[in-house]
Amino acid sequence: MHNQPYHKMYWITQMFKLQMQFSLHL
Known part of the structure; x- marks a missing residue:
């Protein structure tokens, strides 16, 4: 199980x- 900061940044x-x-669209 690896927790990468890059992945979090990408998700954000x-x-x-x-x-x-x-x-x-609003």
Whole structure:
């Protein structure tokens, strides 16, 4: 079991993109 900071950053970035897209559609 490896906990990489890179993976977390990638996940946060993906979530941020989704939030941005969602906000634009509102």
